[in-house]
Amino acid sequence: xxxxxxxxxxxxxxxxxxxxxxxxxxxxxxxxxxxxxxxxxxxxxxxxxxxxxxxxxxxxxxxxxxxxxxxxxxxxxxxxxxxxxxxxxxxxxxxxxxxxx
Numbered sequence: 001x002x003x004x005x006x007x008x009x010x011x012x013x014x015x016x017x018x019x020x021x022x023x024x025x026x027x028x029x030x031x032x033x034x035x036x037x038x039x040x041x042x043x044x045x046x047x048x049x050x051x052x053x054x055x056x057x058x059x060x061x062x063x064x065x066x067x068x069x070x071x072x073x074x075x076x077x078x079x080x081x082x083x084x085x086x087x088x089x090x091x092x093x094x095x096x097x098x099x100x101x
Contacts, residue, residue, distance in 0.1 A: 024098050026055035029066060029076040040075040040089040047094050 028044055030037040041057065048055045060066035060074065070076050073086035079097050 024053050024080055026053055026094075026098075027078040027081070028055065028057045029060050029070050029074060029078065030057055031060050031071075031074050034074050036087060037075040040077065043089040043091050043094065044077065047091060047098070047100075051095070051098055051100050053098060 026044055026048055028037070028040055030041070044055055047053070058066065060070050070086075075086065075089070076083060077085040077089050077094070079094075084097055085093065
């Protein structure tokens with residue numbers, strides 16, 4: 001678990017060959033009982049593992065700021081702290097945003 005209460009997903013494997021991709025961090029904002037979050041998590045886990053990108057998951061119910069900002073948009077995907085997608089995660093768009101072919 002990270003210091004901000006988030007759950008860390010994966011870390012880039014040592015010796016990752018694509019420094020441009022592995023330099024990024026994906027954050028998945030979720031809340032309990034969110035079926036779209038399960039789908040988003042599966043896409044992010046797969047892409048992050050293939051590209052050696054670190055990712056974390058953060059439950060918005062633990063933060064009044066997150067809850068106010070994102071409650072109607074869950075799941076939300078952030079790349080390096082910047083909102084990338086909400087409701088659904090497009091694997092194609094995620095890969096492109098991470099600089100992957």
